[in-house]
Amino acid sequence: MIKIISFTICPFVQRVTALLAAKKVPYEIDFISLKDKPQWFLDLSPTGQVPMLVTASGEALFESDAIVEYIDEISAPLEADLSPEQRAKDRAWSYQASKHYLVQCPAMRSADAETLKERSEKLAKAFEKAEKVLGQGPYFKGQHLSNVDIAWLPLLHRAAIIEENTGYDFIEGFTKVKAWQKAILASGLPQLSVAEDFDEKFKGFYLSEETYLGNMMLAKASSEQGQDQTQKSGCCG
Numbered sequence: 001m002i003k004i005i006s007f008t009i010c011p012f013v014q015r016v017t018a019l020l021a022a023k024k025v026p027y028e029i030d031f032i033s034l035k036d037k038p039q040w041f042l043d044l045s046p047t048g049q050v051p052m053l054v055t056a057s058g059e060a061l062f063e064s065d066a067i068v069e070y071i072d073e074i075s076a077p078l079e080a081d082l083s084p085e086q087r088a089k090d091r092a093w094s095y096q097a098s099k100h101y102l103v104q105c106p107a108m109r110s111a112d113a114e115t116l117k118e119r120s121e122k123l124a125k126a127f128e129k130a131e132k133v134l135g136q137g138p139y140f141k142g143q144h145l146s147n148v149d150i151a152w153l154p155l156l157h158r159a160a161i162i163e164e165n166t167g168y169d170f171i172e173g174f175t176k177v178k179a180w181q182k183a184i185l186a187s188g189l190p191q192l193s194v195a196e197d198f199d200e201k202f203k204g205f206y207l208s209e210e211t212y213l214g215n216m217m218l219a220k221a222s223s224e225q226g227q228d229q230t231q232k233s234g235c236c237g
């Protein structure tokens, strides 16, 4: 069976596991610490980065783009009979997402409002491009889930967690992207592609007291608690 070497909150890993989940390809998963990488991993990996896919015959594959292509070659495609031109376009649109993974991560770690704004603007350029080409949906290319949806899933999933916990929306103003995000969340793939402790680890890193968004989360929680108290004590209480 295929094995994925993962780090719980890595978006590059999630793109791979989301594709495996969408295609219902069974796989095992091993989580490693990136701060203290095990020697067996360093021996296998030329880059020292996750994701790594170890094939059934023990070959170690690296780089998420190459891994996605490998998975496509060994399993049924999400969409049948795509022309070479369409496949090239799909890869290009997937790249528009994956090149922004490392834009979203530092944006979520911003220490102050100004940095968050600056980094969000950079990330918004990706959503703006998608907004211009999205049609009726529900998915990027219409009725059927494609590799493009899978590539954007980590960005859209993370934006949803941030919005739910802090009220801050990386996708604000992009109506079609919002509808697309909703469809991706409703597919169940975001949850199927992460470990059970994903939310906890994600919040621990991106929504800690060190980050601006973490402080927004605390403020939101305390204002909701305040409202709750007001409601409990009644308007005249």
Ligand SMILES: N[C@@H](CCC(=O)N[C@@H](CS)C(=O)NCC(=O)O)C(=O)O
Residues within 6 Å of the ligand: 007, 009, 010, 011, 012, 013, 034, 048, 049, 050, 051, 062, 063, 064, 065
């Ligand atoms: N280009 C790589 C990027 C993967 C990547 O940046 N992975 C991060 C975790 S999200 C990592 O392994 N970082 C550890 C390191 O660079 O030493 C890919 O697409 O697979």
